Amino acid sequence: MKEVVLLTGALGNVGRTILSHLHDQYTWRLLDNQSPDSDFPYDVIVADILNTTAVNEAVEGASAIIHLAGDPQTSASWKSVLRNNIEGTQILLEAAVNSGVEKFIFASSNHAVGHYESDPNSDPSNPNSPFPLDGTELPRPGNLYGASKAFGEIMGRYYHDEYGISVLCVRIGNLNGDAPPVDYARGQSMWLSNRDCGHLFDRCLQAHYGYEIVYGVSDNDSSYYSLDRTRDLLGYSPQDNSAEHIS
Amino acid sequence: MKEVVLLTGALGNVGRTILSHLHDQYTWRLLDNQSPDSDFPYDVIVADILNTTAVNEAVEGASAIIHLAGDPQTSASWKSVLRNNIEGTQILLEAAVNSGVEKFIFASSNHAVGHYESDPNSDPSNPNSPFPLDGTELPRPGNLYGASKAFGEIMGRYYHDEYGISVLCVRIGNLNGDAPPVDYARGQSMWLSNRDCGHLFDRCLQAHYGYEIVYGVSDNDSSYYSLDRTRDLLGYSPQDNSAEHIS
Structure with missing residues (x-):
């Protein structure tokens, strides 16, 4: 029997990429605060991440969660990240430990460490x-969105230490489709190709860990x-490298 | 002319200890959400830390802030730390940078790293x-209060990197008066005596730094x-050592 995995924020870029690569390998339960288009091929639980009743129901029986839901904008306001990212992640972690979920994979971000780039x-x-950063360094958020992601990492640490749930925080790079962004060196250095993204989250679901923070980018020369x-x-084992796409 | 320092949570244990040792050295502006007893010898601005109008007024003209306000209970609920500690610290940091405050001294806590003690x-x-921990390690909160303190450290990092304000996070140990706690080894190992507390916050106000996380305990043998x-x-330069008080 396939493993039941809850995917929150399923209709975003990362969620759609994961589904397109891993649709047959898991029994997916999808949560999003938007309704999908009529041609979307999967059922979606349409509920806000702060709706604890709906969240508890969505979590029930899942053995793993990939938590992508939240305001994804790097210019997001404090009010929005406080609600959607900080409160939302706490509600989902609480539901996960109450329901006996084994693995919680948290979509963190390069923006949790964006201000290292302003270091002299x-x-x-x-x-x-x-x-190069490797996930053992202290956060240096580049914006309030990044601060909310760094806080999600800390909450994951707490829920792991306190309740034993396995928590993996993936500082995702720049998902930009089948080719890296043009004329944007930062995005090229942290490009995550679609197929590497699919493979990465498959590994997140298959591997064993207690609590970890890792980076999720392709095998780019300039990382x-x-x-x-x-x-x-x-x-x-990533297959792509932004340098091979850039003339 | 003496430096104007805003002390939030002034009526708590740490606030009263700071005032008792440093009352003459600074021009204090005190903020608390409680009214003081009638014999309290200083004026207090009585306002909630989420009252942005009152907070902005309290910050105006201060060159430094010691931020102690928040729910101090290690058993505090998520709802309480979200409001009083997480939202409160963001509002104060925002007010500080808008008002040109130079130094922001944040009362973090040993509970931001409490779960290191559960490490095998x-x-x-x-x-x-x-x-021994030294402030360069990643947080491992021992409770939701500790998670809120670790988040305050991250927000301080962001506001420093983004706006240049000097931010010092002090992971305060166990303030227990003139003698360490009895029959409580953890509290003895992280005791901060009253006079060492006064001296520590004087140094926080006098020293120069960009962004730092440090521990604030006495010179205990068992630290x-x-x-x-x-x-x-x-x-x-602490003067006290819990081992000298314990038979």
Whole structure:
């Protein structure tokens, strides 16, 4: 029998990419605050992440959760990230431990560490550079969205330590479809191709861990982030490299 | 002319200790959500930390803030820490940068790292022990109160990186008056005596820093925490040691 996985924020870019690659491998339960178009091929539970009754029902019987729901805008206001990202993640973690969910995979973000790039030593050729980052460093959010993601990581740490649930925080790079963004060096350095994204979340669901923070990007030549821990912990083996797409 | 310092949560234990030691050295502006007793010798602005109008007025003209306000209970509910600690700290940081405050001293807590003590390697004699902690490690909150304090540290990081305000996060130990707690080894290991507390916050106001996380405890023999960075960064020189009080 296939594993039951709850995917929150299922209609966003990351959610659709995961579904397009892994639709047959798991029994998906999809949650989103928007209704899908009529041609969307799966059932969706349409409910706000702050609707605890709906969230508790959606979690019931799932063995894993991939939590993507939240305001994804890097310019999101404090009011919005407080509600949608901070409160939403707490409600879902609480539902997960109450329901006996085994794995909680949290979509964190490169923006949780975006201000490392404003460090005066940030040039990777500088021996005092903080780069490449590998997930063991303290957060330095680049915006309030990033601060809300760093807080989700901390809440995951607490729920793991307190209740034993396995929690994996993936600092996702730049999902931009089948080719990296053009004329945007930062996006190229943290590009995550669609197929690498699908493979990555499959590994997140299959691997064993207690609590971890890892980076989720393709095997780009120009990366701010180390993939060593993602490879070692998850068996992640990316196939794409933004340098091969850029002339 | 004396420096104007805003002290939030002024009527709590830490606030009263700071005032008792440093009353003459600064021009204090006190904020609390409770009214003081009639014999309290200072004026207090009685307002909730979520009252942005009152908070903006309290911040105006201050060059530094010591932010103690919040729910201090280790058993505090999520609802309470979300409101009083998370929202409250954001409102105050926002007011501080809008008003040009130079230094923001944030009362963090040993509970931001309380779950290191549940680490299977936590015995300090184990070479893989995470102890002594020194403020460069990732948070591991021991309760939701501790999670809210860890989030305050992250928000301080963001406001420093984004706006340049100096932010110091002090993970305060166990303030228990003139003697350490009896029959409570954890409290003895992280005791902060009254006079060391007064001296510590004086150093926080006098020293220069960008963004830092340090521990605030006395010079206890049995400490989970390193004071090296507190001494080096702030010139902190504690006088008390819980071992000298315990037979």
